Amino acid sequence: MAKVLLISVLLVFTTWCGTHGNEGAFSFHVDNVIRIVEDLERLSPELEILDAVELLLSAGHYDSAHLRLLLGDGTRSDRKPAPLELSQDQTHFISSLLHHKVSGAREGGVVLTPDGTSVAVAPLLIGIEAGLKQKRLALENVDVLYTASLAKYLGLSFVGHHGRQNSDRLGPDGCWDDVKTPRVFTLMGDPSPATDALINGALDGVILGDQLSKEGKPPSLSALLKGYYRYGAEAAAGLRPGLQSRFRRRNFAALVSMPVLQEQTVKSLTLHWELSSLPPLKDIEGIVREGLQDFQQRYLDCPPVIPRCMWGAQPYRGTPTNLMLPLSFLYIHHTYQPGQPCTSFSQCAADMRSMQRFHQEDRGWDDIGYSFVAGSDGYLYEGRGWEWQGAHTKGHNSKGYGVSFIGDFTSVLPDASALALVRDNFAKCAVQGVRLVPDFIVHGHRQVVDTSCPGDALYSEIMTWKHFKTLWLPPSPFACPGPPLRRCQSGTSVAVPCWTDTWSSHARTSQSIESGTE
Secondary structure, three states: HHHHHHHHHHHHHHHHHHHOHHHHHOOOEHHHHHHHHHHHHHEEEEEEHHHHHHHHHHHHOOOOOHHHHHOOHHOOOOOOOOOOOOOOOHHHHHHHHHHOOEEEOOOOEEEEEEEEEEEEEHHHHHHHHHHHHHHOOOOOOOOOOHHHHHHHHHHHHHHHHHOOOOOOOOOOOOEEEEOOOOOOOEEEEOOOOOOOOHHHHHHHHHHHHHHHHHHOOOHHHHHHHHHHHOOOOOOOOOOOOOOOOOHHHHHHHHHHHHHHHHHHHHHHHHHHHHHOOOOOOOHHHHHHHHHHHHHHHHHHOOOOOEHHHHHHOOOOOOOEEEEEOOOEEEEEEEEOOOOOOOOOOHHHHHHHHHHHHHHHEEEEEOOOOEEEEEOOOEEEOOOOOOOOOOOOOOOOOOOEEEEEEEEOOOOOOOOOHHHHHHHHHHHHHHOOOOEEEEEEEEEHHHHHOOOOOHHHHHHHHHHHOOEEEOOOOOOOOOOOOOOEEEOOOOEEEOOOOOOHHHHHHHOOOOOOOOOOOO
């Protein structure tokens, strides 16, 4: 049966490659991986998900002594694709999907997903395999999921960084040459053994593997991947609500135990060292402990950010002014126009391009004004970023970051996950990275500029945030007897300064997007 299935998968790849040409003609998008799996499943309707994963690994000549010890026969080298012979180009393409490789600034073995992030295919499939085998074989080591799919990559990065100056343990992210037909993925810095795409794939593998180890009858592999990577399809795939790639950091953080991950990383690294016949590592636990602190901060505490190159930003015009870090303020905005929240990468990226055009062409600014922008798709979008001074809060651009929510939040609030991304993850990340002072102050745009931004509903919300501070102003000609009470989302009443209430009842001249200047 396995031999027949293996012939089937090779027929699928032969047909696919013959239609599309050599590797250079392929688009490295997860949808193309899903289509290949769907073809395989149509040829073999009884194909189970574990068999599908193992056939993909076999067709790609994927083998690892490390995994053979952990997972058993699923990755044995004697399960080679036969009897059909693939052309060199066909074999190279299949292998390129399943073998992670960094050559210079280019990273291979990764695909673009609909949420705008990139994932390495091998750790994704290995995590799924580990979860299924953990369930099917009742493996005694219940934590093999981490050991197989994530821990080895983390451990190698931690060891590679140890003792080196001016190098990152983890990352970096990268950019595709074209988000519609991605073929070349270029890293944005010096690579570590665990790039962002590799970690994304491993996190996805752990999340899906954990789901498969606990549920009843698993879905097909194609249904699982569609449900996870395509919004709104998780219910059809039997996935719990919110189990989607765009929430991978949140879902992994809720799933993982850091002491367990530390134990499994040490174990995986030790196993790799033994298999490689290398001298024992000194202070392996200390190296891993220190490295995992970096991992937690970077991938669990910090928000996921879509870089400028991925949303299609135009170049900065002129010479940017560097910020003097750490800053003392966080200024909250809403875009007002676009007025509707964006819920997908394609929509949010289009909104970012639209705002940048408005700021550069109509306002005459050097770039989009905001430091970062929050979509309702689970991501922050990089505007001027951490280092460059923005044009978001006139007279205060050098003092703080300007973060805007896409949408008009005069009468409604942003998505709860978007609020948490800014209130919790962004703020914590900025403080940990020494970009904001620990006692930073949150202000709404309207507190320092004559505007209704960030909208009455959003402003009432941020008044409940821990770092929000009211701003004393001298009495205005519109002064009233006392501050009114405004009911907040928590159900409590908060005193709203009279000048704020007066402003919100009058038309503002600069509500359209913002009133900062260069």
